[in-house]
Amino acid sequence: MGDDRHLHVSIAHIVLCCVAGRGVSRMHNRSFTDPGMHANFFIHGILGFLHNEKGMFNKDFNAAYVISFKATRYLALPCLMADLHRDNQGLSSIHLISGLVPFALALSGEDNIPLGNLVIACNIASLCHYSMQTGREWGWYTAGAAVFAYILTPTIGNKVLYPLGLALMEYCAYRLFNIHHSTPPPPPR
Numbered sequence: 775m776g777d778d779r780h781l782h783v784s785i786a787h788i789v790l791c792c793v794a795g796r797g798v799s800r801m802h803n804r805s806f807t808d809p810g811m812h813a814n815f816f817i818h819g820i821l822g823f824l825h826n827e828k829g830m831f832n833k834d835f836n837a838a839y840v841i842s843f844k845a846t847r848y849l850a851l852p853c854l855m856a857d858l859h860r861d862n863q864g865l866s867s868i869h870l871i872s873g874l875v876p877f878a879l880a881l882s883g884e885d886n887i888p889l890g891n892l893v894i895a896c897n898i899a900s901l902c903h904y905s906m907q908t909g910r911e912w913g914w915y916t917a918g919a920a921v922f923a924y925i926l927t928p929t930i931g932n933k934v935l936y937p938l939g940l941a942l943m944e945y946c947a948y949r950l951f952n953i954h955h956s957t958p959p960p961p962p963r
Contacts (some may be wrong), residue, residue, distance in 0.1 A: 784826040786937040791819025793941040796948060810853025815944050818842040822937055841881065846940060848877040848890055851897035851920060854947055858904055872896065894924045912950040919943035 794815035825839035852873030856866040876890040898920050905913025923939030 780826045783933045783937070784823050786934045786941075787819045787822030787826065789819075790815055790937040790941040790944070791823065793944045793948075794819055810857065811850045811947060812944065814842075814845050814850050814853065815940055818846045818940070819937065844877055844880040844885070847924065848880065848893065849873045850940075850943075851894060851901070851924075854916075855897055855900055855904070858901075858950075869897065869900070891925075894920070898924075910950055912946055916943055916946040916950050919946050 794812050798812045798816050821835055821839045821842045824833070825835040850873075852869045852871075855869040859865040859869065872893050876886060876893050879886050879889070898917050901913055901917045901920070905911070905917065919939060919942040923936060923943050927935040927939050
């Protein structure tokens, strides 16, 4: 049963990698925040597969996996929000710094879970505000997927759900950039 569980988690990471690959492939800007969330999820998908199939490769990817796990948890949403607010350097910087603080604490061994959860919640609230302001419904879907991935999956405890939640969030975030529903013009008089 243990091997089946690792296989399922590996497949979930492959799904994440495939979905994130599409987001990475559309990047053409030279900004480091632009591919931030997508590249973060892509790398985590690869490392998650290697970590869960460590018997196949005779290597232990645990240290790299832990770093990528913390990066997906604390840096992905701030990078997305910084990218969405790239026209406002101040707001973009605030979002980036909000993710860097809990990530740096986690890397130093002083992971502050309540602070990290507060940063995640603030970035989700900011995404909802952005979606309401701009009328982008895929922002709401991305925020819902973030709630699922970051808030619900840790309480459920199933390791398969976290990468699948991230894949859903990536799918919605990709659509956030590409699909814009504008109000149709009024009928001619």
